[in-house]
Amino acid sequence: DIQLTQSPSSLSASVGDRVTITCRASQGIGSYLAWSQQKPGKAPELLIYDASTLQSGVPSRFSGSGSGTDFTLTISSLQPEDVATYFCQQVHSYPITFGPGTKVDF
Amino acid sequence: EVQLVESGGGLVQPGGSLRLSCVGSGFILSDYYMDWVRQAPGKGLEWLGRTKHKPERYVTEYAASVQGRFTISRDESQSSLFLQMNSLKTDDTAVYYCVKGGGPHGPSDFWGQGTQVTVSS
Numbered sequence: 157d158i159q160l161t162q163s164p165s166s167l168s169a170s171v172g173d174r175v176t177i178t179c180r181a182s183q184g185i186g187s188y189l190a191w192s193q194q195k196p197g198k199a200p201e202l203l204i205y206d207a208s209t210l211q212s213g214v215p216s217r218f219s220g221s222g223s224g225t226d227f228t229l230t231i232s233s234l235q236p237e238d239v240a241t242y243f244c245q246q247v248h249s250y251p252i253t254f255g256p257g258t259k260v261d262f
Numbered sequence: 263e264v265q266l267v268e269s270g271g272g273l274v275q276p277g278g279s280l281r282l283s284c285v286g287s288g289f290i291l292s293d294y295y296m297d298w299v300r301q302a303p304g305k306g307l308e309w310l311g312r313t314k315h316k317p318e319r320y321v322t323e324y325a326a327s328v329q330g331r332f333t334i335s336r337d338e339s340q341s342s343l344f345l346q347m348n349s350l351k352t353d354d355t356a357v358y359y360c361v362k363g364g365g366p367h368g369p370s371d372f373w374g375q376g377t378q379v380t381v382s383s
Contacts, residue, residue, distance in 0.1 A: 199375055201373065205371065245307075251325045252370075256306050
């Protein structure tokens, strides 16, 4: 199985800060990585797929990069509504796996 | 507008069974891969299984943790997805999400609101 690790596990930032979250895969997955956001008490929502493609309707302050084993989610200017937990997901091979999540708050 | 509405969750005793349903609207279910994903209290996301779309004859892949106990099925006439859960354990307690996927290598791109399953005596 492909294991995904995320760092940091949590972070505190201020409005307007640039935030970077890293996801590392235990083996190469090409660009088959997605990022989702889960706000407290809500279902997750897809932000980015294919490592860097922004899902329709997602603000442009979110961006993704990387390929192979190392990936990054960046929030260019953190907004109050971005308080959430962020998960990466690999869809390269079965079983599909998720990272453990990164909690972002103020 | 895409919508996914799960139902069927509740309290069940260890060893029992439960069948979850998910009704999709705003898209053609047979055109898409569909997933079940769960989230135990205070924990992360666990993928349970994926049923491929009609061109791939709805072939289904499962996580090892539920292989042989859980079964995913569809009823395209009702735009519905199902998760039959047998031999339930206390560790199966979680919120269960029905999720729309894309195609091969597609992410889980739209999530239902989830249904709570509690396994307890």
